[in-house]
Amino acid sequence: MPVERLPVSPQKAATGGQPKTQDLTPKTDEFWMEEALRCAQRGLEAGEVPVGAVVVCDGRIVGRGWNRNLTDSDPTAHAEIVALREAGAAVGNHRLEDCELFATIEPCAMCAGAMVHARIRRLVYGADDPKAGAVHSVMAVLNHPQLNHRIEVRSGVLAGRSAEVLQSFFRNRR
Numbered sequence: 001m002p003v004e005r006l007p008v009s010p011q012k013a014a015t016g017g018q019p020k021t022q023d024l025t026p027k028t029d030e031f032w033m034e035e036a037l038r039c040a041q042r043g044l045e046a047g048e049v050p051v052g053a054v055v056v057c058d059g060r061i062v063g064r065g066w067n068r069n070l071t072d073s074d075p076t077a078h079a080e081i082v083a084l085r086e087a088g089a090a091v092g093n094h095r096l097e098d099c100e101l102f103a104t105i106e107p108c109a110m111c112a113g114a115m116v117h118a119r120i121r122r123l124v125y126g127a128d129d130p131k132a133g134a135v136h137s138v139m140a141v142l143n144h145p146q147l148n149h150r151i152e153v154r155s156g157v158l159a160g161r162s163a164e165v166l167q168s169f170f171r172n173r174r
């Protein structure tokens with residue numbers, strides 16, 4: 001191998017002579033939840049109920065979503081559904097077995113059902129939704145004893161901020 005013919009100057013190496021490597025240090029749940037909160041903020045700016053979600057696969061985001069019900073006149077356009085659609089397209093598979101979903105609020109029955117269809121491996125969410133939550137608050141669509149697929153769940157991550165975004169939205173509407 002002609003090593004002597006690869007004269008990489010120190011300056012070139014420092015200014016992009018090498019491909020930018022991906023930062024593969026494991027991220028915390030809180031890190032991804034910050035991304036989901038940013039999505040919720042995008043929803044808020046669009047006048048939507050501010051809920052956000054991201055789908056993470058192999059340490060990177062493959063889907064982002066915020067509510068688009070009003071924007072798209074679409075009753076199914078919840079943050080989680082939007083993020084799952086984007087993730088499926090990005091991964092090239094309707095099964096997302098290696099993926100985790102981060103949502104600011106406990107998913108509803110529709111979104112929990114979609115996660116089961118997608119075979120999502122793990123769900124992390126912020127605040128409980130006592131009105132529509134389908135992980136445990138109102139019903140248990142996720143990990144229903146008669147469904148085969150099991151999803152690991154962690155709740156309460158950045159819950160205070162997730163709830164606050166939502167509550168201030170409804171306060172301001174009154």
Ligand SMILES: [Zn+2]
Pocket residue numbers: 078079080107108109110111112
């Ligand atoms: Zn939903």
